[in-house]
Amino acid sequence: MMPVAYTRRHFVGLLGAGMLVSMVTPRVLRAGGQGSLARRPRPTQAQLAWQRDELALFVHFGINTFTDREWGDGTESPQLFNPSQLDARQWARAARAAGARAMILTAKHHDGFCLWPTATTRHSVVSSPWRNGQGDVVREFVDACRAEGLKAGVYCSPWDRHHPTYGDSPRYNDVYLAQLTELLTRYGPLNEVWIDGANGEGPNGKRQVYDWPRTWALVRRLQPGAVIFSDAGPDVRWIGNERGVAGETHWSTIRPESVPFIGAEGETVISALQEGHADGTVWRPGETDVSIRPGWFYHAAEDVRVRSVENLVELYFTSVGRNSKLLLNVPPTRDGVLHEVDVARLGGMRAALDALFARPARAVSSRWRATGARAGVLTVRFPSPQTVSVLDLGEAVEQGQRVERWTVHDATTGQRLASGTTIGMRQLRRISPLAVSAVRLTVETVDDVQPVTLRAYG
Structure with a gap:
């Protein structure tokens, strides 16, 4: 067993020689003078849509749910998997009530147990008593998402502590891509394919060398509209912790050589993931993942340790409010439903956020002016003094991210x-409630200045 103090991030997934970053690194033209970028990296439509969703729910569910563990070792009997009341529609309703627009399911975790009927192993739902071996959790999950108007995504762990080919790299890479092919072809369009770099030993004591370029190419071919998450991208990067906190400085651009492979570790790597780079050469926004409970899978002992509404709201501000997307894990119980406490906290979070943004300060004028090649000012005036407690700033990131410093003042005082x-x-910033007649946002940028937005809420 690996020490439970480790997270799934601590295991390094190595790329083959010469396969590090060239496949995902576009050329960026540079201008002279101060070295400003003539053309900054910009998001794809899929990346834009993904981040605009702001909140997605992660669903960790599998054999670990029934063994009361976080990481299985691959020896668990499929007979243990038998949720008596599995209701994926309940998951989706709770997600929609929380304001989420997407969900991601752990179709396979490190223990190798597959939540769908797969031709690659018998270690799956087909060998369980659930639905008399005829069930398919992934199918029920995807159907529930679509019924509730949510986008669906899947997580298929590359580490497999059960499959006998794991560690025989060419053979297992074929197995893993076969599993992905099943997931990416049977269930219609997917929004996100989520992959971490877990790379511990398999049942034969060997470690695997993953073929990431081949994996990315498969996803691109079978699900061209999906974004691919991993520590190193290629579309979306990990934020560097599992605490729900993005960097206060957070560029969506990054130098890919700073995170050369999935599972890379060290202070420099974590700093790059947290903050990105002002001179980054690829657009790779951060995803901030965190669990509503101390663990990622359901444990009855944690029913009294579910995050409070106030803490969930704070997580929204330290993720979505820092130019990131929040991926909030909510694990189903052994019955196959979300616990009533978790559901109540999700609804409470949504109600609290709605209340914060329910009183927009109505502007009578909004004037933007460039004050230099790399600086500008936005002044927003109100018809009468308005009480402001939340500031909501934004850039037109379709044209790239450029602001490197900003300040908001009361324009009168x-x-x-x-x-x-x-x-x-x-x-997003919360401030002490203050009555103001006008506010002024001043920005400095790393490249040509472009208009910004400022909204205020009472």
Whole structure:
């Protein structure tokens, strides 16, 4: 057994020689003078749509749910898997009530147990008593998402502690891609394919060398509209922790050589994941994953340790409010439903957020002006003094991310209300409630200045 103190991030997934970053690194033209970028990296339509969803739910469910463990070792009997009341529609309804627009299911975790009937192994739902061996959790999950208007995604762990070919790299890579092919062809369009770099030993004591370029190419071919998550991308990057906290400075651009392979570790790597790079050469926004409970799978002992509504709201501000997307894990119980406490906290979070943004300050004028090649000011005036407690800033990231420093002042008194570094798609700040007649946002940018937005809420 691996020590439970480790997270799934601690195992290094190595790429083959010469396969590090060239496949996902576009050329960026540079201008002279101050070295500013003549053309900054920009998001694809899929990346834009993905981040605009703001909140997705992660669903960790599998054999670990029935063994009360976080990481299985691959020796578990499929007979243990028997959720008596599995209701994926209940998961999806709770997600929609929380304001989520997508969900991701752990179709296979490190133990190798597959939640769909697969031709690659008998270690799956077909060998379980659930639905008399005729069930398919992935099918029920995807159908529930679509019925509730949610996008569906899947997580298929590359580490497999059960399959006998794991560690025989060419053979297991074929197995893994066969599993992905089943998931990517049987269930219609998927929104996200989520892959981490877990790379521990298999049942034969060997470690695997994953073929990531081949994996990315398969996903691109079978699900061209999906974004691919991993520590290193190629579309979406990990935020560097599982605490729900993105960097206060957070560029959606990154230098891919700073995270050269999935599972890379070290302070420099974590800093790059947390903050990105102002001179990054690829667009790779951060996904901030965190669980509503201490663990990722359901444990009855944690029913009294579910995050509070106030804490969930704070996580929204430290993820979505820092130019990231929040991926919030909510694990089903052994019955196959989300626990009533978790459901209540999700609804409470949504109600609290709705209340925060329910009172927009109505502007009578909004004037943007460039004050230099790399600086600008936005002044927003209100018809009468408005009480403001939340500031909501944004860039037109379709044209790239450029703001490297910003400040908001009361335009009448000159009092500073908030300041920071990056903005990106969305920057949220809570301030002490204050009545103001006008606010002024000043920005400095790393490249040509472009208009920004500022909304205020009471």
